[in-house]
Amino acid sequence: xxxxxxxxxxxxxxxxxxxxxxxxxxxxxxxxxxxxxxxxxxxxxxxxxxxxxxxxxxxxxxxxxxxxxxxxxxxxxxxxxxxxxxxxxxxxxxxxxxxxxxxxxxxxxxxxxxxxxxxx
Amino acid sequence: xxxxxxxxxxxxxxxxxxxxxxxxxxxxxxxxxxxxxxxxxxxxxxxxxxxxxxxxxxxxxxxxxxxxxxxxxxx
Numbered sequence: 001x002x003x004x005x006x007x008x009x010x011x012x013x014x015x016x017x018x019x020x021x022x023x024x025x026x027x028x029x030x031x032x033x034x035x036x037x038x039x040x041x042x043x044x045x046x047x048x049x050x051x052x053x054x055x056x057x058x059x060x061x062x063x064x065x066x067x068x069x070x071x072x073x074x075x076x077x078x079x080x081x082x083x084x085x086x087x088x089x090x091x092x093x094x095x096x097x098x099x100x101x102x103x104x105x106x107x108x109x110x111x112x113x114x115x116x117x118x119x120x
Numbered sequence: 121x122x123x124x125x126x127x128x129x130x131x132x133x134x135x136x137x138x139x140x141x142x143x144x145x146x147x148x149x150x151x152x153x154x155x156x157x158x159x160x161x162x163x164x165x166x167x168x169x170x171x172x173x174x175x176x177x178x179x180x181x182x183x184x185x186x187x188x189x190x191x192x193x194x195x
Contacts, residue, residue, distance in 0.1 A: 011153075020147050032186065033186060033188070068169075069169075069172075070172050070176070071172070071179070071187060072161075072180050081165060081166060083168065084168070084189075085188070086168070086188055086189050086190065087164045087165065087168060089154070089162065091164070
């Protein structure tokens with residue numbers, strides 16, 4: 001079971017342009033730091049794929065095992081950990097987040113709609 | 121609790137500038153600031169990882185509910 005969850009989490013990290021693992025969903029955010037990360041990504045125009053870690057504690061466990069990052073939220077761009085809320089906010093404010101998105105996703109990034117995927 | 125976190129950070133970053141603020145007064149939402157020469161040349165991810173390492177115990181046992189980190193190099 002946990003292997004299945006790990007595979008799903010890994011699939012999202014590797015397969016999505018911008019993956020945001022958060023508490024709650026963009027429509028119903030359950031944590032201040034998740035909100036800060038989401039808003040910073042929105043300001044940068046990132047095509048966010050959001051994953052709620054709350055439905056099953058194993059999602060968070062497997063995620064932190066894979067990433068080596070202990071807290072939620074976690075933001076990945078093309079499979080690479082960018083950071084949590086503090087780092088994403090700092091990179092957005094300095095313009096580095098948009099630069100990273102352009103480098104990794106191309107100049108036309110951001111045309112995809114924000115979406116939510118469920119790990120179960 | 122603030123003192124305990126500050127102690128852990130001082131142990132991990134001896135002689136460096138360390139500050140811990142209880143953001144809500146509830147003893148579980150913290151803002152920590154660390155300025156250290158150890159951060160020079162490291163990415164933000166690597167800098168925050170060092171802070172997480174120092175606070176691994178209170179992060180793992182749930183003492184810290186929410187953590188905000190601000191790091192700064194010495195130069």
